[in-house]
Amino acid sequence: MNILAIGAHPDDVELGCGATLAAHTARGDNVAMLIMTTGEQGPQAGCSRIREQEYAAEVLEARLFWGNFRDGAVPEERETVELIDAVMGEVEADLIYTHSTDDSHQDHRVTARMSLSAGRRTPRLLTYEAPTSRAFVPSLFVNVEGFMDKKLAALRAHHSQVLKNRLVDLEAIEAQARYRGFQSRMRCAEAFGVERFAWDLFPAPPQADGADRLLAAIGGGLA
Numbered sequence: 001m002n003i004l005a006i007g008a009h010p011d012d013v014e015l016g017c018g019a020t021l022a023a024h025t026a027r028g029d030n031v032a033m034l035i036m037t038t039g040e041q042g043p044q045a046g047c048s049r050i051r052e053q054e055y056a057a058e059v060l061e062a063r064l065f066w067g068n069f070r071d072g073a074v075p076e077e078r079e080t081v082e083l084i085d086a087v088m089g090e091v092e093a094d095l096i097y098t099h100s101t102d103d104s105h106q107d108h109r110v111t112a113r114m115s116l117s118a119g120r121r122t123p124r125l126l127t128y129e130a131p132t133s134r135a136f137v138p139s140l141f142v143n144v145e146g147f148m149d150k151k152l153a154a155l156r157a158h159h160s161q162v163l164k165n166r167l168v169d170l171e172a173i174e175a176q177a178r179y180r181g182f183q184s185r186m187r188c189a190e191a192f193g194v195e196r197f198a199w200d201l202f203p204a205p206p207q208a209d210g211a212d213r214l215l216a217a218i219g220g221g222l223a
Contacts, residue, residue, distance in 0.1 A: 016128030138191030
């Protein structure tokens, strides 16, 4: 299965679905990330946020794409949809993860809406939560027990945000995973809103790429 995770800024994807992406990689899926801006308006460290994102992608074994839009000004325009559509086509995405539309950050909201437009024919599209999400009510949970270390390692790669300026609290990230796990009767989980999720229930051979294999292989993701 080919996975595309879309984020407005460096570290957004890791915060929202980093452990789930690690689970995808562990089961042999092809994972790609599209980051819409370089986050140049945020705090910097000795290593640029571009390089930090490159390190994080290496941790998650993900192919990395950049949108090259200005931080704080992702355009709600045709060019944004076309960019996402082009990356979706290149990676042949079967499943898309993106921001929730109900978010207090304008770049997150626009990225979510443009992802929904570009992914209008994609059979599986899930939205993840961020610290700036508003009224996020998930309906699908992925068991990420065993993959939180990868998520935290990917977040630590964002030195300027996590270790230098303390904008990301790793203990809070772990607590959130435990809370979502408690909600879904698991130990640790990442939570998602469902825009669309096609689930093939008919019998499939062991090597098929159906959504049934996705749910089974990453720990019984529906709760």
